[in-house]
Structure formats: structure tokens, C-alpha cells
Amino acid sequence: MREEDAKLQLLNYFKARVELSEEEEQHIRDAYTLHHFKKKAFVFEQGKPTSLEGFIVSGTFRVYYNDSKASEHVLYFAFPNWWIGNMITFHSDQTSSLSAQALEEGYALLINKVDSEELFRKVPKLERVFRIMLQKSFSVLQKRFLLTVSSNAEERYKELLERSPGIEQLVPQHQIASYLGILPESFSRMKKQLLKGN
Amino acid sequence: MREEDAKLQLLNYFKARVELSEEEEQHIRDAYTLHHFKKKAFVFEQGKPTSLEGFIVSGTFRVYYNDSKASEHVLYFAFPNWWIGNMITFHSDQTSSLSAQALEEGYALLINKVDSEELFRKVPKLERVFRIMLQKSFSVLQKRFLLTVSSNAEERYKELLERSPGIEQLVPQHQIASYLGILPESFSRMKKQLLKGN
DNA sequence: CGAAAATTTGACATGACTCAACTGGAGTGG
DNA sequence: CCACTCCAGTTGAGTCATGTCAAATTTTCG
Numbered sequence: 260m261r262e263e264d265a266k267l268q269l270l271n272y273f274k275a276r277v278e279l280s281e282e283e284e285q286h287i288r289d290a291y292t293l294h295h296f297k298k299k300a301f302v303f304e305q306g307k308p309t310s311l312e313g314f315i316v317s318g319t320f321r322v323y324y325n326d327s328k329a330s331e332h333v334l335y336f337a338f339p340n341w342w343i344g345n346m347i348t349f350h351s352d353q354t355s356s357l358s359a360q361a362l363e364e365g366y367a368l369l370i371n372k373v374d375s376e377e378l379f380r381k382v383p384k385l386e387r388v389f390r391i392m393l394q395k396s397f398s399v400l401q402k403r404f405l406l407t408v409s410s411n412a413e414e415r416y417k418e419l420l421e422r423s424p425g426i427e428q429l430v431p432q433h434q435i436a437s438y439l440g441i442l443p444e445s446f447s448r449m450k451k452q453l454l455k456g457n
Numbered sequence: 458m459r460e461e462d463a464k465l466q467l468l469n470y471f472k473a474r475v476e477l478s479e480e481e482e483q484h485i486r487d488a489y490t491l492h493h494f495k496k497k498a499f500v501f502e503q504g505k506p507t508s509l510e511g512f513i514v515s516g517t518f519r520v521y522y523n524d525s526k527a528s529e530h531v532l533y534f535a536f537p538n539w540w541i542g543n544m545i546t547f548h549s550d551q552t553s554s555l556s557a558q559a560l561e562e563g564y565a566l567l568i569n570k571v572d573s574e575e576l577f578r579k580v581p582k583l584e585r586v587f588r589i590m591l592q593k594s595f596s597v598l599q600k601r602f603l604l605t606v607s608s609n610a611e612e613r614y615k616e617l618l619e620r621s622p623g624i625e626q627l628v629p630q631h632q633i634a635s636y637l638g639i640l641p642e643s644f645s646r647m648k649k650q651l652l653k654g655n
Numbered sequence: 656c657g658a659a660a661a662t663t664t665g666a667c668a669t670g671a672c673t674c675a676a677c678t679g680g681a682g683t684g685g
Numbered sequence: 686c687c688a689c690t691c692c693a694g695t696t697g698a699g700t701c702a703t704g705t706c707a708a709a710t711t712t713t714c715g
Binding site (some may be wrong): 674 | 686687688690693694695696697698699700701702703704705706707708709710711712713714
């Protein structure tokens with residue numbers, strides 16, 4: 260993966276949403292750096308003080324949270340052209356409250372909090388892009404929350420399959436269980452149940 | 458409540474976050490209109506086609522969702538200087554997927570989707586204010602989601618009491634139960650249990 | 656091939672739900 | 686000012702989805 264190709268992909272993402280001058284494009288290029296992640300590598304890790312946001316160029320990632328009993332809760336899976344970040348989940352002690360891990364080998368363009376603020380200053384148009392992106396993300400998270408509190412694991416599973424067909428080929432089963440908010444054992448039983456009932 | 462006072466309150470909210478010219482202030486004044494809500498009145502209602510966003514001037518509101526079995530799930534309670542809105546929760550059929558109701562008599566400054574987009578065009582600085590506000594909201598919702606999936610009702614109750622002391626004087630018990638994601642009966646039993654164990 | 660990880664299965668425990676009945680307080684109207 | 690109604694809250698008994706712990710089995714991958 261050439262860094263230039265990755266940045267073109269990012270610029271295309273922005274240019275689909277807002278017009279950019281040559282100079283603005285250059286500021287964006289300068290602000291992001293390409294990183295490679297091997298399978299199971301971390302983009303950021305819960306408890307560690309690195310504040311960043313990333314644009315996924317290729318690969319699949321999972322963003323998750325370790326609760327007080329150290330069990331993992333998958334917040335979301337992320338794919339190319341999505342954003343992952345922990346800038347908005349930092350504790351006051353400046354540690355990340357989430358982890359992001361590569362599920363397969365992949366690339367992401369990263370930016371830290373300071374450079375990000377600087378970039379917003381240089382290219383204010385990006386405020387708009389991120390406002391709209393955040394509205395979308397908020398809406399998706401809100402749906403996820405409401406589905407979680409208003410339905411059982413089986414309904415959530417069916418919804419996931421509709422929304423992300425092929426997810427089961429990409430992601431191990433115990434992580435799907437975690438995304439659904441149940442244990443691998445419960446998920447295994449639920450699938451068996453579904454096969455019978457169908 | 459004078460409309461002018463309400464708008465000053467809104468302008469103060471914005472001016473604490475970004476500098477505004479006289480002209481920009483006027484655009485903002487023009488875009489919002491003050492509405493009064495009696496106790497139990499709706500700002501917007503699930504299933505109805507009204508897309509708006511509101512800045513709470515006074516009063517307390519609850520934003521909630523009716524699931525397929527018609528049971529209510531409180532998403533959040535909202536207080537003065539907060540935003541409530543359904544613009545980002547519209548279905549493709551243009552109906553709201555949430556309701557917002559006044560828990561007591563109160564005022565809010567409302568703006569619809571079209572005027573809001575127009576206002577962003579006239580005062581692009583607001584993109585920044587809303588981007589940052591949305592980051593905060595996203596972060597709060599994310600914490601709420603993670604708390605919901607990683608702890609039981611008792612822990613969520615304790616967290617709520619820490620974060621919003623006095624909430625129990627403002628909000629009827631069955632709505633707190635709904636916020637916590639349990640039934641009123643379960644909430645009642647839980648409280649009894651807590652009293653004994655203490 | 657062999658170790659480690661993922662998945663399945665079993666037996667049992669539990670938190671929250673369901674449905675139904677009861678209590679108590681707030682408001683309303685005669 | 687009492688009687689009545691209504692709604693919020695409480696209590697009880699039984700059920701169910703999911704969790705817990707432990708072990709067996711299968712898959713993955715160095």
C-alpha cells in the first residue's frame with residue numbers, strides 16, 4: 260500500500276462531501292500518516308494514553324471495551340472508509356477507555372488530537388464533514404442502544420445479519436456474541452435453536 | 458418568558474464556544490422560535506413527520522422510544538441548555554423514531570431541518586459548535602451503552618444517582634425504571650433490596 | 656504434529672419479566 | 686369535605702432468557 264494511494268482514498272472521502280482547494284488538500288495530506296497493522300495489532304489500547312482518530316484504508320477492525328470484570332464488549336466492527344477513534348472516549352486521566360484491534364492485516368491513516376485540532380483550524384470546512392459524520396454515527400449508536408434495550412439476543416442477531424451479511428465469514432463467532440451482548444455459550448445455543456426452528 | 462430572553466440564553470451558549478458578529482447573531486435569532494410546553498406536551502412524537510431540534514430554555518424533558526410491543530424506553534432526560542432533537546433519528550419514510558415530552562411546564566427554542574441547514578450555510582462557525590456538541594453527546598451515549606451492557610440495573614442506578622442527584626425528586630419512579638432499562642416492578646424490588654443491604 | 660484457541664454441550668443458578676392482586680396517595684366532583 | 690377514581694408504587698408466585706462453571710470436542714495455526 261503506497262501512502263499516496265491511501266491519502267487519495269481519504270481525499271476522495273472528503274471531496275465527496277465538500278469542495279477542497281489544492282492547498283486544503285495538502286494540509287490534509289500533511290496531517291495524516293499511514294500505519295500498517297498486522298492481524299491482532301492495536302490501533303489504540305484501553306488504559307494507554309494515546310489520543311487518536313483513524314480512517315480505515317483497508318482491513319477490518321473491532322472497537323471494544325473491557326469492563327471491570329475484564330470481559331470484553333464489542334462496540335462495533337469497522338471497515339474501509341470508516342472512522343475509528345478514541346479521542347472522544349478519553350478519561351480525565353488521559354487514558355483511552357476503548358481498544359481497537361485489527362481482525363486481519365490492514366492499513367489506516369491516523370491523526371492525533373493536537374494535529375486534528377490544527378487541521379480543523381487550517382481547513383474549517385472539515386468541521387462540516389465531521390459534524391455530519393458524527394450525526395450519522397450518533398444515530399447509528401442510538402439505534403443500537405435502543406435495539407439492545409428493547410429486544411432479545413435473537414432479534415439483535417437477525418438485525419445484524421440483515422445489516423452486515425457476510426459478517427460471519429469475517430469475524431469469529433465469540434466476537435459476534437460479544438457484539439450482541441451475550442456469552443459465546445449462549446450464542447452457540449441460540450444458533451442451534453434457530454436451525455431447529457427453521 | 459420573553460422570546461428575547463430565551464434567545465439571549467441561546468446566544469450565550471453559542472458565544473461561550475465561538476465568536477459571533479452582530480450579523481451572525483441576528484441570523485441565529487431569526488432561525489429559532491420560542492415554544493411553550495405544558496406538562497406532558499410533546500416537542501415531537503414518534504411516527505409523526507416533524508423534523509426538528511430544540512434548545513431547552515427551561516423545564517425538564519424526556520426523550521424516549523416506543524418499541525414494537527409499545528413499551529417505552531427512556532433514552533435520556535434533558536435539562537435547560539441541553540439540546541433535544543429527532544433530526545438524526547428520522548426513518549426513510551420521514552417519521553420520527555423518538556418522542557420528546559415535557560415532564561413539567563417549560564420553554565424551548567426550536568428549529569426545523571430546512572432552517573437549520575440554511576443557518577449552517579449563513580453561519581458556518583456553528584458547524585464547529587455542533588461538531589463538538591455531537592462529540593460530547595456521542596461520548597455520553599457510548600458510556601451509557603457500555604454501562605448498560607456491562608453492568609446490572611443496580612450499578613446503573615447508582616451511577617445515575619451519582620451523575621444526577623435529585624433526579625428522583627424530578628422524575629417519577631417508573632420513568633427512572635425505564636431509563637435504567639427495567640420494569641417498575643423490578644425497580645421497586647431493587648430499591649427495597651438496597652435499603653435492606655444498607 | 657501438537658498446543659492453543661474456538662466452539663459446543665451439560666447441569667444448574669439467577670436477574671429480570673409476566674401477570675395479577677393489593678395499597679396508597681393525588682386529584683376531582685358532588 | 687368526603688367519596689370516588691385513577692395512577693403510581695408495592696408485593697407475590699411462577700417463568701424464561703441468559704449467565705456460570707466445567708468438560709468435551711473441533712478448529713486453527715505455528
